Amino acid sequence: MTIMTSNTSSSLRSLREIHNICGCYVIFLLMLGVVACSSSSPAQADEPEWPAGETKPQHTLPSALPGQPVGFACLTAVPTGGAGGESVVVTTAAELASALKRTEPLVIYLQGEITFTDILSVKATDKTLLGLSGSRLLSQQRDAATSGILQFKEGSTNLILRNLTFESAGAYDCDGRDNLCIDGTTRIWVDHCDFQDGVDGNFDCKNASDEITISYCRFRYLKAPLAGGSGGSPDHRFSNLWGSSDSQTQDRGHLRTTFLGCWWDEGCRARMPRVRFAQVHIVECLYSSSVASRCVELGYEANVRVERSVFRNIKEIYKDHLGADSDHQGVITLTDCLYPGSTAAASLGTAFTPPYTLEALTAGEVEAKVRAEAGATLTIQ
Numbered sequence: 001m002t003i004m005t006s007n008t009s010s011s012l013r014s015l016r017e018i019h020n021i022c023g024c025y026v027i028f029l030l031m032l033g034v035v036a037c038s039s040s041s042p043a044q045a046d047e048p049e050w051p052a053g054e055t056k057p058q059h060t061l062p063s064a065l066p067g068q069p070v071g072f073a074c075l076t077a078v079p080t081g082g083a084g085g086e087s088v089v090v091t092t093a094a095e096l097a098s099a100l101k102r103t104e105p106l107v108i109y110l111q112g113e114i115t116f117t118d119i120l121s122v123k124a125t126d127k128t129l130l131g132l133s134g135s136r137l138l139s140q141q142r143d144a145a146t147s148g149i150l151q152f153k154e155g156s157t158n159l160i161l162r163n164l165t166f167e168s169a170g171a172y173d174c175d176g177r178d179n180l181c182i183d184g185t186t187r188i189w190v191d192h193c194d195f196q197d198g199v200d201g202n203f204d205c206k207n208a209s210d211e212i213t214i215s216y217c218r219f220r221y222l223k224a225p226l227a228g229g230s231g232g233s234p235d236h237r238f239s240n241l242w243g244s245s246d247s248q249t250q251d252r253g254h255l256r257t258t259f260l261g262c263w264w265d266e267g268c269r270a271r272m273p274r275v276r277f278a279q280v281h282i283v284e285c286l287y288s289s290s291v292a293s294r295c296v297e298l299g300y301e302a303n304v305r306v307e308r309s310v311f312r313n314i315k316e317i318y319k320d321h322l323g324a325d326s327d328h329q330g331v332i333t334l335t336d337c338l339y340p341g342s343t344a345a346a347s348l349g350t351a352f353t354p355p356y357t358l359e360a361l362t363a364g365e366v367e368a369k370v371r372a373e374a375g376a377t378l379t380i381q
Contacts, residue, residue: 069160069189070358071258071281073213079187081128081160082107089132093120100124109380110135110164117141119148119177124156131163131193132380139179139199142169142226147199148177154184154207163378165194166202170223171238173231176200185209193217194375200236201271205278206244208254215260218375220289221267237269237291243276246300246328251277259285260358261366263374270294275302275330279352284361285309286370294319298348302330305351308363310338310370317345338363 073079085105090096093116099108105126112132116139141147149166152159166179176199182188184207195202195217202219205212219239227234243251255278262282264272268289273280274297282304287295295311296304296318304318311317317339322329331349339345361369 067162067191067215069191069213070215071213071260071354071356072211072256072279073187073189073258075211075256075355077187079158079160079189080126081105081158081189082126083128085126090114093117096120097122100127110137113138115139116149118146119151121151121153122156123153124159126158128160129162129164130380131165131376133163133378136165136167137179139168142172142174142176142199144175144177144230147172147174148181149179151177151181151183152185152188156182156185157187159185159188160191161189161193162191163193163376163380165196165376166198167196168198170197170199171221171225171236172199173229173233173236174199175230178202178204180204181206182209182212183207185212187211189213189215190217191215192373192376192378195219195239197221197223197267198239200238201241202239204241204244205255205257206241206248206251208250210254210256212255212257213260214257214262216262216370216374216377218263218265219268219272220265221269235269237267238271238274239264239268240271240273242273242278242280243299243302246276248276252301254278255280257281258283258354261285261370261374263370264289264292264295266290268292271297273297274299275304276300277302279303280305281354282306282309283358284366284370286312286367286374287314288312289314292316296332297321298330298332300328300330302332303352304330304332305354306332306334306337308336308361308366310340310363310367311342311345312367313341314339315342317342318348320348336363338366 082105087107089109089111091111100122107128110131114137137149139149178201179195179198180203182205221237225235257280259282261284263286269291272295276299294316298320331351333347333351
């Protein structure tokens with residue numbers, strides 16, 4: 001899937017200047033990142049007429065980006081993000097913070113390398129974040145106090161994140177923070193993002209977050225882990241934690257998540273994901289890390305369904321952390337999966353049935369598609 005737009009910060013500023021001068025001309029951004037949970041194509045914005053003597057801006061607003069949210073993100077309403085709002089370009093962490101704090105719908109383009117010296121923790125609603133080609137969010141902090149990149153705080157809702165690259169300093173068990181954390185966040189679609197070298201985790205979810213779809217994202221560790229942290233683990237390349245503690249019973253009935261077409265790539269050692277309380281649907285995903293000690297981890301009341309996914313050269317497909325003696329043992333159902341170089345795993349109990357249907361690939365088609373498309377592979381210029 002490829003997005004082709006023509007987008008520069010200068011042309012966006014020109015567009016806003018013309019809008020301010022000619023108040024009678026309103027530019028509508030229709031259906032940006034917004035789709036119904038159906039196969040029909042969204043309507044496209046009409047091209048505005050420009051007055052004689054005025055220079056038409058060269059930026060072409062993408063009227064409808066290919067791809068659409070499916071799965072749990074659409075459970076009560078389709079996420080619309082910043083559709084219908086203004087478009088802005090940000091090039092610094094401060095500009096991103098300011099844009100996310102605005103109360104109106106907003107489409108935010110991220111341009112260039114945006115460096116974070118502390119995690120950006122923010123409540124955001126009705127926002128679409130789009131990474132321009134070559135952009136990345138970068139943190140070189142590797143400590144408990146200042147590590148991490150972006151956290152959506154409790155009350156955040158209706159968010160779309162696409163084509164973003166998150167890169168941190170590397171795994172270190174120091175009670176640090178994540179590349180991305182959703183905390184009490186609902187109706188969020190994270191699509192075609194690349195998560196690299198999170199200090200604590202690549203992407204974690206907690207505090208009754210709900211209605212989440214993560215599609216065609218890539219998780220990996222390219223930097224060596226650092227030992228000696230306060231947590232004790234010499235290799236904390238633990239990618240995704242879904243539910244932070246057995247005691248967080250408010251998570252029961254929440255954290256419902258669809259992972260579609262995702263890739264746990266080289267360097268991921270565990271937590272792909274580790275699940276507590278949640279219903280998690282892992283469909284058409286790829287596991288290929290040569291250092292993986294275990295992939296899916298079943299914690300307190302975990303309820304996981306895995307379909308048409310590929311486990312290549314994996315030592316342990318899943319780990320049951322509680323065991324049969326626990327009243328809160330998790331369950332996992334594996335259906336139509338492939339295990340090249342791995343030992344096939346049997347299901348443990350019976351997982352939930354998803355309240356939606358997805359167009360299906362065959363298991364044999366999954367690996368090539370995921371390798372080609374997962375990560376920040378969209379072209380937005």
